[in-house]
Amino acid sequence: MEKTLKNKQHHTKESDFHDFNHDEEEGADFEEDIERREGFSAGSDKKIILLLAIGGVCIIAALIIVFVIVFQDSRKEREAVQAQMNLESMEQQPHSDEEAGTVPAQEEASDGQSAASSEPEEMPDVPAELEMQEEIQVGALDDDQDPQADGAAGTEANGAEVTVSAINKDETGSTTMGIDVSKYQGTIDWAQVKEAGVEFAMIRVGYRAKSTGELFEDPTARYNMQEAQAVGIKLGAYFFSSAVTQEEAKQEAAFTREIIAKYKITYPVAYNCEDFESPDSRQYGLDAGVRTSLACAFLDEIQAAGYTPMFYAAKGELEGSAKWDTQTLAGKYKIWVAQYPDQPYPATGASSYTGAHAMWQYTSQGTVAGIPKKTDVNIAYFGYTKEAEAKDETPAEVVEANPEVGIIFTEVNETVTAKQETNLRSEPSTLNDTSIVGKLVHGDTATRTGVGHNGWSRVIYNGQTLYAVTSYLTTNMEDTGQQAPPQGPVYTPVNESVTAKMETNLRTEPSTVNSDTVVGLLHNGEVLTRIAVGDNGWSQLDYNGQTVYAVSSYLTVVE
Incomplete structure (x- = not known):
């Protein structure tokens, strides 16, 4: 049994040894397998990492390329935008100090004119036509070629009587009040105008003769700009055009900018064109599209010179593009509309004209302290916090109020008397009755020092320089002559049927000074007989057997 046990133990040891060796062999094989697997795994990991690294590099390179392209495009775009902004700045020069106001009819007129920099701007080239003109011609006080009538604008009636006083700033916000003036207002005391609360003045620079086409400076333009500026009234300007070609319109713009x-000039520079439907106007027959293109030619030149351009017309001419391409004009420029309500501003809070507009002329019957005659009054829906600088820094020549501007006098030295009797006036014009300071009767003498080309004489009477109609004077002390006709306008008899272009007042006398003289209203389509045409801009009409007066430029002949 012991031997058997030993054999068993020996067998067991051998089995254990065999099993151990077998286990060692299997363990070695397992380790080799593990090593092979780990080697394969490590190799695979390295390949994946390498591929990922290569992919990452490619992505980064692609992003860099895209970024460079976008940056270059963005830079080009920025440069293009900056160039455009610079170009627009040169052309428009928006006034950074303008106070934008709210405009009736959904317009916000915020684009003002910039105050000029300390560096004087280079003036655009002057057209050859103007360069050839040796000297600017100054228009006469009485000039039947002046296309601007004294009184209401365009198709508007005269408007409500109003006395100008300062605007309540709390009620009107950035709304500013101003006037527009020309030779028809006479010699103005601008200090009084300032005290009356007037904030800006649109000064007529000049006009083109309605038939001959000559250019004339308004005889009061420089004096008005000088004096209004001196008292702190901000200046705007306008030109009254009769141009028939774009070249003429550009010439008018050059003429205007040379004078201003x-x-x-802080407020806009406006284009004004009326009376184009009168048969004696050189613009007669031009359609709305052509006239609009002429206005654009003028105003584009004004804008290029660094001023704010503005277009002026009556409500009836603008509505529905009745006389102008209103959409084109309103899309490019400020609009200045004339529309006269029965009750003046502020009783009437806004114009009934529904189109966009930046300025509203609400009457031609304004009474302003310092102005001897009625004047147009305006509301602008914008203002400026400071004055613009002059485009030309050279000081303007100082001028004096001179009633003789625009009149060519032939110097003489002779004693005269009246053929019978004549008025002596402080200015050579019948436009203002307040200019009458006395009478010269036959036998009483004065010294004549000049004979004007417009039918007036300059005389020295009791130490005063006065004016009298030449045809009422004589150097022959014995010549009593025939009874001199009543002094005043000359009416040429006619017999023709007329109607109003739109509507116009009928008056008992040829004057807009007193509203009580209005006896009726003539509408388009209603026909009256014109019996005479005056050299003062008025026509005599037969109205139910009564002789009445109407402004000639508001009438048209019925064929």
């Missing part, structure tokens, strides 16, 4: 260059 030395003054501080």
Whole structure:
């Protein structure tokens, strides 16, 4: 039994040894397998990492390429935008100090004119036609070629009577109040105008003769700009056009900017064109499209010169593009509309014109302290916190109020008397009755020092320089002549049927000074007989057996 046990133990040991060796062999094989697997896994991991690294590098490179392309495009776009902004700045020069206001009819007129920099701007080239003009001609006070009638605008009636006083800023916000003036307002005391609360003035620079086409400076333009600027009233300007070609319109713009260059023009420079339907107008027969292109030619030149362009017309001419391409004009420029309600601003809070507009002329019957005649009054829906600088820094020549501007006098030295009797006036014009300061009767003498080309004489009477109609004077003390006709306008007899272009007042006298003289209203389509045409811009009409007066430019002949 012991031997058997030993054999069993020996067998067991051998089995154990065999099993151990077998286990060692299997363990070695397992380790080799593990090593092979680990080697394979490590190799695979290295390949994956390498591929990922290569992919990452490619992605980064692609992103860099895209970034460079986008950056270059963005830079080019920025440069293009900056170039455009610079170009627009040169052309428009928006005023950084403008106070934008709210405009009736959904317009916000915020694009003002910039105050000029300390460096004077280079003025655009002057057309050859203007360069050849040796000297700017100044228009006469009495000029039947002046296309602007004294009184209401376009198709508007005269408007409500109003006395101008300062606007309550708390009620109107950035709304500003102003006037527009020309020779028809006479010599203005601008200090009184300032005290009346007027904030800006649109000064007529000049006009083109309605038949001959000559260019004339308004005889009061420089004096008005000088004096208004001196008292702190901000300046705007306008030109009254009779251009028939774009070249003429550009010439008018050059004419305008030459005159205004030395003054501080803060408010817009406007294009005004009326009376184009009168047969004696050189614009007669031009359609709305052609006239609009002429306005654009003028205003584009004004904008290029660094001023804010603005277009002026009456409500009836703008609505429905009746007389102008309103959409084109309103899309490019500020609009200044004339529309006269029965009750003036602020009783009437806004114009009935529904189109976009930046300025509203609400009457031609304004009474303003310092202005001897009725004047147009305006509300602008924008303002400026400071004055612009003049485009030309050269100081403007100082001018004095001179009633003789625009009149060519032949100097003489002779004693005259009245053929019978004549008025002596402080200015050579019948436009203003307040200019009458006395009478010269036959036998009483004065010294004549000049004979004007417009039918007026300059005389010295009791130490005063006064004016009298030349045809009422004589150097022959024995010549009593025939009874001189009543002094005043000359009416040429006619016999023709007329109607109103739109509508116009009929008055008992040829004057808009007193609203009590209105006896009727003539509408388009209603026909009256015109019996005379005056050299003062008024026509005599037969109205139910009564002689009445209407503004000639508001009438048209019925064929």
